[in-house]
Amino acid sequence: MSDTPHIEVKDLVCAYGDYRVLEDISFEVKRGEIAVIMGRSGCGKSTLLKHMIGLRDPAEGQVLYHGQDFASSSSKDREVLMQKFGVLYQGGALWSSMTLEENVAFPLEEYTNLTRSQIHEVVEIKLSQVGLRGFQKFYPSELSGGMRKRAGLARALALDPEILFFDEPSSGLDPVSSKRLDDLILSLRDMFNTTVVVVTHELDSIFAIADMALMLHADTKTIIARGDPNQLIQQSTDMRVTEFLSRKGGRFAG
């Protein structure tokens, strides 16, 4: 394995028009590492994720995958890179006109040469992995929020991606399902050496899965802390970091 970081974000500025949400964002994620982007609501976590997965182009700076700049790549190169991504959106983002089987099969039909029966089997495996075996013929509207989220994960896993992005994976899940999802993230990393980027503010998840955590802050618009969250809570001298990680601070404190 080369020393090139799997994901490298260099001097990234994220902006909506003239309004700069994040500035001077730089970090690296190694292959097989689980990076958590954390911070309070409105600090720009999801915006950073959108820039990383190519839904928005950087105002300044670069996002590199294996040293290849994502934004300046040709559309064909971007497509090849994006096939290596799996993204789990906050609400699952399943296509409501399709059954779960069709949802999970869609990326396989688009990007592989598998036969119909092979696709059927891969779909069954993916749904089993997330505990939804047998739900192939269900439509998203027939499932609970947590099940929709798990089905979204099955779709994200369909192409065995090298990099998995999770946007608030624990929101809307009960503690047991949330713990199972954390275990699944860890086992995917262990088994496939998948690089994982998680946007969350769920402390339990952060401490359970993060190899490296980045904390964003809305006031500075930058990363105010980075490192192993278990060490950050012990060693950080920044009150904003320790308050966040220890759930302290007044009600709606600024």
Add this chain to the structure above:
Amino acid sequence: MSQNLYSSQVQLEDHSDSLIVWLTGVWMLNKKSPSFNKLIEGRESFGGVRSLVLQANELEDWDSSLLVFLNQAKAWCDASSVAFNDELLPDGLRRLLQQTESAVDSRVERREPEGHPGLAKEVGKFTLGFFEDYGLCASFLGEIILSFFRLLVSKSRMRWGDCLRAMQDAGPMAWPIVGLICFLIGITLAFQAADLLEDFGSEYYTPAFVALAMVREMGPIMTAIVLAGRTGASFASTIGSMKVAEEIDALRTLGVSPIDYLVLPRVIGLSIMTPLMVIYANALGIIGGMLVALIKLKMPMQTYVQETFLNIDALDIVSGLVKASMFGMIIAYAGCLRGMNCDTSSTGVGRATTSAVVTSLLMIIVANSLFAVIYSIYNI
């Protein structure tokens, strides 16, 4: 005995009581991978085989394509009462295999099996669905009437601001399209009438024909059709999206009737605005007819206006406006009905919108026929 099939990926070694499967090389979804079922297919039976042993010493890179193969192998073992021995597989692969063996949720089993239900069942379902829909329409109408009575006794939470917004949406915002369509309809009517009446030397009846057709039928109908496609569809999609986002539940839990808050302002707004739009539509239709008469029949403008007002009276105009008011109510009713009963998914909103337009068009045509009968009976 050993048989070399897909040399880069799998080899079978058939011993007396065990079948050894050697997995080697790279297994990737985007490359062709062997199928266990095909491997076994056409081979002589493995009568003496008691166990299937998987060996993966030379396995390089792999993904879900290998899991598909292993699942097929496991299914074959289960069906043939052969022991499935995966102890020599890498730990990660075994864990994944275990994950895929999870039990099927009980909710799946409670579900009706898929398949074609048969003609009789389909007809039954359709009939029940029709009566269910009829009941739904009736109860929704009842709720609107109750809400209207609440408004009369000042117990409704309807906001007049919402009513004005609905009126603006169906009125000024729809002026260009309604105006253009009715202007062109006026032109078309005048051309047809002029051609036909010229043969009998009665072309001077063209203004009367255009005016009567516009104020009694075409003005109200065309305006209603445009508003059903524009405003009714917008009501259904807005309310449907609110339902998907649980905004309607939020109203209910606040103790606010969604009928008072969302439906009644739209019904009242459209019942007032549609007749006003019809007056405007009639005027433009008559102007369109006048244009044809001026150019084609060389009829003076003053004559056209005089002929128009000689041949229509207040009753003609009012009869059209009464219909228009009813059509407005129908459009708002159908739009809100379908929006409020929308499925909670994005396709549900699409279906609700389509259904709103179809329902309102159907009801408008039926209502128009009823009006024709009633007007005929009472000589209106």
